[in-house]
Amino acid sequence: MLYIVLILVLAALGLLVTALTTANTLWAWLSVGISIAAAGILVYDWLGNRRRKAAEPEAVAEVDDREPEYVDEAVDEPVEEPVVASVPPAEAVAVVPETSSEDEPGEEPTDxxxxxxxxxxxxxxxxxxxxxxxxxxxxxxxxxxxxxxxxxxxxxxxxxxxxxxxxxxxxxxxxxxxxxxxxxxxxx
Incomplete structure (x- = not known):
């Protein structure tokens, strides 16, 4: 749709240049008419997009109105938390494992x-x-x-x-x- 409008605008520009160089008002009026047609196509496309966007929430609302299904069963196995590991930079060669040693001092809170x-x-x-x-x-x-x-x-x-x-x-x-x-x- 935008390509058609672009072609119409370029045609209107060409007719306007022709009208100015030949001093013929017919070319100027044709340029104005083509510009109005291009504007009409843009308005038509804009209104169509608004209608489509207004229809989308209704379709989404139909899907969202359904009740989720819940399974009420006891799970015997414990669910494990995902482990997130950070990778140190390549220059870091020291491995510093957290130890659970009882004599290990705590961590100083640093502001x-x-x-x-x-x-x-x-x-x-x-x-x-x-x-x-x-x-x-x-x-x-x-x-x-x-x-x-x-x-x-x-x-x-x-x-x-x-x-x-x-x-x-x-x-x-x-x-x-x-x-x-x-x-x-x-x-x-």
């Missing part, structure tokens, strides 16, 4: 302001192989365990979370705000 500061720090924290938390070097929970030093921002990127006992996020963010140590990359 958004501290998290913004921590995400750019290069201060070292300590991590244990196959343990989910990162710690300050002075953390009592580390004791004599063999640990690995990582920048805190990298530890976060690798999926480690802060220890609730030594509160590394709050401590490092406070040091950074006070201007003592814990520099961000690019700071001198």
């Amino acid at each position: 958004a302001a501290d998290l913004l500061v921590i995400s750019g720090l290069t201060a070292d924290v300590r991590v244990l192989d196959e343990r989910p938390r990162y710690h300050l070097a002075k953390c009592a929970w580390l004791g004599g365990r063999s640990s690995i030093g990582l920048p805190v921002a990298e530890a976060r990127q690798l999926g480690f979370t802060p220890c609730a006992r030594c509160s590394p996020d709050a401590t490092l963010a406070a040091k950074h705000r006070a201007g003592r140590g814990a520099r961000t990359p690019g700071e001198k």
